[in-house]
Amino acid sequence: MRNIALKLMYVGTAYHGWQIQKNAVTVEEVLEKSLEKVVGHPVKCTGAGRTDAGVHAKVYVANFRTTSSIPCDRLPLAVNTRLPDDIVVTGAVEVSEGFNAISSCLKKEYTYRIYNSRIRNAFFVDRAWFYPKYLDETVMQAAADRFVGTHDFAAVKSVGTDVKTTVRTVHYFDIRRSGIVIDCKVCANGFLYNMVRAMVGTVIYAAEGKFPPEAVTDILEGRCRTDAGPTAPPGGLYMSRLWYNEPGLTEEELT
Template structure:
């Protein structure tokens, strides 16, 4: 029985997130169906994270176990011929028996994209959050940096998946601009439900003058979700980088 890891990417617009659901189309379900057709086995995929409905992944890792002897170099092509154009597997590799895509992941980076222009852009529909009022990226950065460190992030998570603790470590939280596109990048050892979208909403609230960047530590300390900013739409969120001990999977 081989343990195989897949490196893939997807546009999440048409899916109800990664996780298999009974009455909705998911990325995982679509891939499992393809793998079942290819291997002739019932395949269970373990993903590196539970991206929500409408969220995208430029970097994603999932693993499965199979008795099939299909060559690794042929597997991506085989999968891609059985999946829609909005899911693409780039590489397949055999990994250690104890490898688990989510449990073995050391840290992740998410990027939230904001299209900051007076005029909407149809090519960014479901791919970036349209925000027409001019934003100062230096001020946004000041607010974003307040999230760096080890904190209880209960104030910036939605009620959803149960976790043992809401404490996480953020290694960086930065905002940059390229023309009319703003990117908020967050790297952490783990993320809570809707955490990045709520962080982005909180940074935008600071930019709108609802509170000062320097008020954010107190908001986190309070653990009060209503004290922070809103949860921004999912279409602007991307999983962009992953880190593993097995460096072949990083990127």
């Protein structure tokens, strides 16, 4: 039995997230059905993370086990012919028996994109958050810096999947403006349900003057979701980088 890791990218607009659900179409479901036609037997994919409905992935990894002898360099082309245009397998590599796309992941980066202009752009629909009020990225960065480190992130977790602990380590939260586009890049050892989108909403509230950037520290300590900013819409969120120690899945090989 071979353990195969697939490198993917997908536009999540048409899907109810990654994970299979009973009454909604998901990326995992579509991928598994396509894989089964290629390898000739049922498969179960394990994904790098549970992206929510409407969220995208510039980089994603999923592994599955197969008895098929199809070479890895032929798998992407074979699977892509059976996938819709908004899901693409960009590579495949045979990995160690113990590799698991989610538990073997050392850290992840999400990028949230804001289209900060008074006039919306049709090409950014469901690809960025159209935000017509000017945002000061320096204030956003001052607030974002307060999230960096090991904290209890219950204040920026929406009600959803139960977790053993809401403590996570954020390695960086960088705000970068390029003209009228603002990219918010967050890297952590793990994320809670809607955590990134709530963090973005919080730094935007700081930029709007609803509270000073340093208040983020008190918000985290208070652990109350209603004290933080709103949950940003899903269409602006992308999984953008993943880190593994597995050969064939190093950071350079995933970008």
